[in-house]
Amino acid sequence: MSPREPGADATLFPPGFLRLLATVPALVRRVRAGAAAGVHAARGTGGPFLFRGHRAYREGDDLRRVDWGVLARHDRVVVREHDAERDVRTEVWLDGSASLAPGGGRAAAARATALACAVGLCGGGRVRLGVLRDGAAAPRREADDPADLAALLDAIAAETPAHRAGLADALPALAARLPARARLFLVTDLLTDADPALLARAAGRGLSGAVLHLRDPDTWAPPPEGLFEAVDAESGARRVVRWTPDRAERVARRAAAHAERWTHAARAAGLAVVPFAPSTPPEDLLARLALEVP
């Protein structure tokens, strides 16, 4: 996997982050090596470790999977594949609303989306990247080759937060698109009036994955104290507020309660909830994706 393409946005994806992306396959493989058959084995008669066939060697593949006999006999570098590592369909959907833009939210969401794509591409999985905006779920790009990660990054970088997400309409539209037993990564700030029960409606379809919840501190932690005029990133509505510790505490409680409702709904749908913030180190977020997300 080589995400260092000339087109990668250095602002959203700095070199350090790109180097982290390169380690994603090894990290995921090491985690899954200790998890026996894993949880993504396809249904079939061959069992979880049934040899499925060969495919051409790709950069980043574990050398222990190289079929040395084929190499010696036919002078071709191929690796063995088993059913337990059959590709998993990973749906990565990014909240494209303007509310992700302030306070470094866009970059944080873009990097989380990139990490989700990288995790989805590990082990030969297929990834579909899409955007939720204005009540619609619009797919942007599909990839099944780690070499396509650079193209996914470009597609992520091309998305500029704008308008509203309209999750009340977009989530049902997304649910209609999701294949059964797919792995879903939904990157969103959940700043919506939509009913969290919309997520619960996807329960029973064998979904896995996580809601990557961008909890932008600017939502409830503006300057320490004093006057400021809050401008809604989506609607442009303004409101003068004298910020006080008491008021900040009340706002933080409301935000926590809101997040709790969505967390409850996500778990009902089989999804984990991974909160993150612009200040969250990408390494920590990757570790949580690899360790906590089925």
Added chain:
Amino acid sequence: MALLWPFALVGLLALPVVAWLHRRLTRAVPVVVPSLRFLADEVDADRDARRRRVDLDLWLALAGCAAVACAAAGPVWRSHGAGRTVRVVVDDGPAMAARGLDGSTAAARAEAAVARLRARLAPEDVLARVAAAGDDVVAAARRGGAALRVVVSDRLPALATPGVEVVAVGDPAARNAGLVAAAATVAGTTRRVFVAVRNDAADARVLRVAVAGGGAAALDVAANGVASTTLDAPAGDGPIVVRLDDPDGALAADDEVRLVPSVLRVAVAGPDEGLPAAHGDLVRRTLDVVAPGWVAVAPAEAALSVGVAATVAPAGGAALWLHPVAPGATGVRAPAGAARERPPAPFGDDLDVASLDLVYARDVLASAPWPLLRVRTRPAGGTAVEVLFDPLAGAPPPADTAAWPILVENVVTAVAGAPTPGGFRVLGLAPPDRARLGRDRRDLDDAALAGAAPDRPPVERSLRAPLLALAAVSWAALWGRGGRRRVA
């Protein structure tokens, strides 16, 4: 309040600038936030923000700027404006006791005139009241500094008095008759009395005069004229009392005189009684001059007792008390040129007190204006005259000046009567010039009062220092609050 440099108030234009800068610096900074949904329940946020837009910081800054601008304008507070000193001399001569037909005395009318004058003064004006009598009233009015000088008397001066306004409160209809001269002669056992009666009225009168226990006569006295007669007096050594029948006269004090033998009986205290020997000798030498033939008697028989304040005088007799400086002690000297208190009449008659070097015993507690005498009526009866200065202290001591014998003579005359050629002393005989009634009426000239220019500058206090202090305090408080300055 006034401003020395009013143009400096232009600095107040900085106040709106400060307010604008404050508003700009503390305005709500726009912050793009992901959503307002969690602020929606903060219903009073906007109203609260608007209400507190003008906060203590702004008031402190405005107060400091305003104080500096006002201080630059040089404000002064005039607690008193330019005022005038009105020096009022009230005649306290014997004629001021004359009672008019309406029952009021000239002194009472003078008091009413002073009260009217006081009521017409501005708050910043000062009325300085002085008492004088006879010809001294005009001279007293001209002493010291004043914007307006007023004499209140029962008569107008004979001569013009430029610079002095005269208010006359006499009664044109008043009439009086009085004894103006009395003398007694002794021939063997026969005593006769010569009396003169003055008719101070506009019409001729028949006045009856009588000697107690002796003769009597009715005198035809022309208007403003004088008539005299000689009457028999009772034999013996007792005093001779002459009475004038003038029931409707304005003055009662001049209707009776007493003629007593001129031999003055005096008791002079000795050193054992607290009066130093030198002072006793001084009194004796002075009495030899002013009361020739005086005799020293025991205190119980004395008409005049001389001693210190504790000296006991017989009831009804007069006392002269001295306050000598104790030997070896240092007295209190009145500074040269300092104001002296004018002695009351008649004790201060003909006295020039301005040049006296006065030294007081410390227990007198004298202070400016430096007094000479204190006259009091003793509880046992009689008059006590205290000489407050030490006549033998000073350079030269008052005893070596003409003032001392004049003072002692005035005291002796006041308590024992004036000597007459026949060897008697006469009591109750008022000087004709003072007993003559004044009948003039004149109110105060309004133009003189209105035209009197202020003689005292206004009392002003600069407010610059308090204003600068206020600015410093305001800005210091503002500086102190800097650490807690709002972010917005």
